[in-house]
Amino acid sequence: MSRRTLVTFFHHEDDVLGATRALRERGLRIADVYAPYAVHGLDKAMGLTPSKLPWVCFLLGLLGAALKVWFEFWTTAQDWPINVGGKPWNSLPAFVPVTFEVMVLFAGVSTVIAFFAVSRLGPTRKAVLADPAVTDNHFILVIEETDATFDPEKVHQLLRQFRVIRVEERVESEQEVR
């Protein structure tokens, strides 16, 4: 299956933001937006749902902390009790720093791994760019042309309002996109 897309080029961050917002409000489907750097507010303009990564971070941090407390208790109080300075074997304050470190390690590393897994990033993944210019000074907005809502005349008029500099129409096969 193939799909038709309209690839539009912009010079300024504000223009691409405004165009994205305006097109989405008119019911058009935004395939993706490419920018040379992270543009603040773009996620809201595109209407992306909030990421679920914070939950991975939170739960695995909690798991890491719990495992570490159990491990420290097991090593110093159960399996091989060691008397340190006459303190009780299960001295919680002494466990806190290491527990904290392991919590951060679990939360941090697992979040990165989860991110790679969800976005299918890996050493073999090839970069898919709408156009090499996006690595330079251009912002690119890719619009899907669906028959029901797509009216070329209106879309072009709207894009001109946001100082679009170039528009290309493309037909892509599904494999190329993903």
Add this chain to the structure above:
Amino acid sequence: MAGMGVVTLAAGALMSPDRAWANLLLASFYLLGLGLAGMVFVAIHYVTGAGWPTAFRRVPEAMSGVLPIVALTFLLVLIVSPQLYPWFGATHHEANGSAWFRELWLSPAFFIARSLLYLFVWTGLSYAIIRHSRRQDEDGDVSHTRKNARLSAGFLVAFGVTFWLASFDWIMSLEPHWYSTVFGVYHFAGLFLSGLAMITIVAIWLERMGPLRSVLTEEHLHDLGKLLFAFSTFWMYIWFCQFMLIWYANIPEESVYFVQRLEGFWEPLFLLNLLLNWAVPFLVLLHVPAKRSPKLLLTVCWVILVGRWVDLYLMIFPPLVGETPAFGIWEVGVMVGAAGLFFLSLFRGLRQARAVPVRDPYLEESLSYHN
């Protein structure tokens, strides 16, 4: 409210002098924290060239208006009731000669001279910074921002040294034989946390009452929420640094401080301190929508402000009242009076200048700010 505080203080001074004056010391230090935190907040943003807080910068600026009042109340404590400090006027000499520095440092004349110097430096620099900020409203000169960046850098350095020493002088020397080198940092964490809470509360109020309507947005609240979250955790971190080292080493001279605070009715208060200053803000503000909700932020901020009182109470009162915590009319009255004085000076400061620094070069950035 301020009047009530004065009446309570006067009555307390006659009927229960030690507690009344200790309360005034607590209240002075509490207000000092709020006033200085306001100035530190402003100074940090001038130095780093941050634009986002410009829209509500008049709030922390107005908060520092309480500093001259703090100077008066603190001097009142020193003049009327220096016996709060056990070393004041004490002439005992320790057998070994190693305490000469401590004796010199804690001699009444040097102590008062230092206190005056701190108060003078803070009041003077904050006055200079605020004057430039307000003048910019009239002439729109960008050089005010540059001058303020330089003044703020000076203020931050001076603040770092003087506040660190002041926390040693005014609070730690209540128990002259106990010492903790992290005490100054610990106090900075408490100061900035309570200051941020107050800035957030007043900013939300002003947004609701009108002056900051459609100026203060969710984006500003989000960043204030992030700062509250970070400094709450920082406070906990420094608290634990102090506690763990003393707990681990277990040297009687040092651990006596915590032993006293972990016995009897002090223990629930000791744990309540951690709950109010860290556990509640941490768990509530962890979630992003909570940082953007004015209602939740207000609640958390009040919790933090109560927590700051408990924190200071735990530092000042145990050596004074002994085994059971004392809480009653003197504590409530003096704190109500302090709150009255604070809000009087705050609203006076807010009325003196425009609610928004209209000609600040960073205002545009602040108004259209988003995370």
